[in-house]
Amino acid sequence: MDNKKPVVVGITGASGVVLAKSTIDRFLELDVPVILTASSASRIVWEKEMETSFGEELEKWSSSQNFKFHQIGELTAPIASGTFPTRGMVIIPASMSTVGALAQGLSDNLLRRAADVSFKEKRTVVVVPRETPLHAVHLRNLSDLAFMGATILPPNPAFYLFQKSVNDVVDFIVERVMVLFGVVSELPEGMQYKKDLFGDK
Numbered sequence: 001m002d003n004k005k006p007v008v009v010g011i012t013g014a015s016g017v018v019l020a021k022s023t024i025d026r027f028l029e030l031d032v033p034v035i036l037t038a039s040s041a042s043r044i045v046w047e048k049e050m051e052t053s054f055g056e057e058l059e060k061w062s063s064s065q066n067f068k069f070h071q072i073g074e075l076t077a078p079i080a081s082g083t084f085p086t087r088g089m090v091i092i093p094a095s096m097s098t099v100g101a102l103a104q105g106l107s108d109n110l111l112r113r114a115a116d117v118s119f120k121e122k123r124t125v126v127v128v129p130r131e132t133p134l135h136a137v138h139l140r141n142l143s144d145l146a147f148m149g150a151t152i153l154p155p156n157p158a159f160y161l162f163q164k165s166v167n168d169v170v171d172f173i174v175e176r177v178m179v180l181f182g183v184v185s186e187l188p189e190g191m192q193y194k195k196d197l198f199g200d201k
């Protein structure tokens, strides 16, 4: 597998920024280069939901040669151009605001531009939306993104795996992202549906 092309990770200001932290940790663990950008709102949410600061994590990730960070306003970053090769982009978690912007083709910050580029270049785009309940426009926008080629991966628990903690759910979603980008071939055995779970061996 060509793990040397970077994956672009975009963090928006939806709840669930732990999903982004674990996704980046996992890509780096698998030796997959990551280019990160994060919206201003994501920093606010990070402060509220995480025990370590965004700056501390950034410092840890930056010790890897496989990691690069761009500020949200850096519209001259390589990921703003379709000529810069990437494997595609995961937006995790994805706010309804960013989902709406992407559905309209808005590129008014680096995260949105990098996503727009990934769409136009027909690369893998994974959107992990976090909002509940969803109103009709949220659903229409998500549907538009699906028609544009994105995989919509809501961070739902796999109830059939009897997951016991939020961490279990996070690990499951992160592993599904890895599969979608082809950096692992399949989910680990403990995360796969087992027929005998329901007694039908």
Ligand SMILES: Cc1cc2nc3c(=O)[nH]c(=O)nc-3n(C[C@H](O)[C@H](O)[C@H](O)COP(=O)(O)O)c2cc1C
Pocket (backbone or CB within 6 Å): 011, 012, 013, 014, 015, 016, 039, 040, 041, 042, 044, 045, 048, 094, 095, 096, 097, 098, 099, 130, 131
């Ligand atoms: C603590 C906190 C939690 C939030 N959770 C969500 C959420 O789960 N989903 C969502 O769509 N917006 C959520 N928001 C609102 C977004 O942060 C807001 O719409 C922001 O403008 C999104 O901008 P961005 O998409 O550029 O990150 C939350 C805001 C805060 C402060």
